[in-house]
Amino acid sequence: MLPPLKPIPIKDRLSVVFIEHGEIDVLDGAFVVVDVKGIRTHIPVGGVACVMLEPGTRVSHRAAALAARVGTLLVWVGEAGVRLYSAGQPGGARSDRLLYQARLALDEVLRLKVVRKMYALRFGEEPPARRSVDQLRGIEGARVRRTYQLLAQRFGVNWKGRDYDTQEWDASDVANRCLSAATACLYGVTEAAVLAAGYAPAIGFIHTGKPLSFVYDIADVYKFETVVPVAFKVAASQPQGNVERAVRLGCRDVFRETRLLDRIIPDIEEILSAGEIPRPTAPDGAVGPAIPNPESLGDAGHRA
Incomplete structure (x- = not known):
């Protein structure tokens, strides 16, 4: 009998894979995409954090079940990945983590501490003292708009501001299309990490009601370090054809270079710990994390 599956930790996985125009199934024990000509493409699903399913894909029950067992997030998206229709939930939120996250979000004093920590990680400096969450959100928005302008100047992109309509994708200019495709990649891998850590994607601190x-809160910490420069670089090169594909390839490379998947879950824990309250202990029989880190047999520095 085969041993039980041991999901690969998020930090050791490929960040994101996009699939379109194919039927996804499990054939001969492998997660494969079959195109219209019957050609199979094997996807190492256990080694991927997030699989984005674009229009033209069909997924079998066996494929969805396998992705859930190995802790891979399946996300059904629209053209270029900028409209989210549905998503799987590998492992789901854990009751102890969910209660901890909800307590931090519902208490205005604790919420402000968490928001200040997000601000400090994002901008590399402490936020102004004696500011409310709404005031910090306004300060952040001004800095973000200015950062967009500076990056556009750096890469020589004609920038008129963030303006796009998911209902009319082609109506946006190239820079906005590149940014939308880039942030979709970032949101996908971030959601996979949030779910793997056992937290709820809907309980935000800066962003609320979505x-x-x-x-979005967590992804914004990394946005200008990773995907926004990639988007402007692609837009400045004036690529012909599928600009979204060029953006995705650039995002894949920058995720690897910045070791993003190594950082997201530890950063989530650091951000929430700013509330300075103990995390509730898990009740007996609680479901463990979707993608646990294996316990080492030796001391720090030894191979597991």
């Missing part, structure tokens, strides 16, 4: 509020 299904992915916490995902």
Whole structure:
């Protein structure tokens, strides 16, 4: 009998894979995409954090079940990945983590501490003292708009501001299309990490009232370090054809270079610990994390 599956930790996985125009199934024990000509493409699903399913894909029950067992997030998206239709939930939120996250979000004093920590990680400096969450959100928005302008100047992109409509994708200019495709990649891997850590994507601190509020909070910490420069670089090169594909390839490379998947879950824990309250202990029989880190047999520095 085969041993039970041991999911690969998020930090050791490929960040994101996009699939379109194919049927996804499990054939001969492998997660494969079958195109219209019957050609199979094997996807190492256990080694991927997030699989984005674009229009033209069909997924079998066996494929969805396998992705869930190995802790890989399946996300059904629109053209170029900028519209989210549905998503899997590998492992789901854990009751102890969910209660901890909710307590921090509901208490205004604790929430402000968490928001200040997010601000410090994002901008590399402490936020102004004696500011509310709404005031910090306004300060952040001004800095973000200025950062967009500076990066556009750096890469020589004609920038008129963030302006796009998911209902009319081609109506946006190239820079905005590149940014939308780039942030979709970032949101995908961030959501996979949030779920793997056992937290709820909807319970945010800066962003509120959206299904992915916490995902947006965490992704914003890395946005200008990773995907925004990639988007402007691609837009400045004036590529012909599928600009979204060029953006995805650039995002894949920058995720690897910055070791993003190594950092997200530890950073989530650091951000929430700013609230300075103990995390509730898990009750007996609680479900463990979707992607646990294996315990080492030796001391620090030894191979597991």
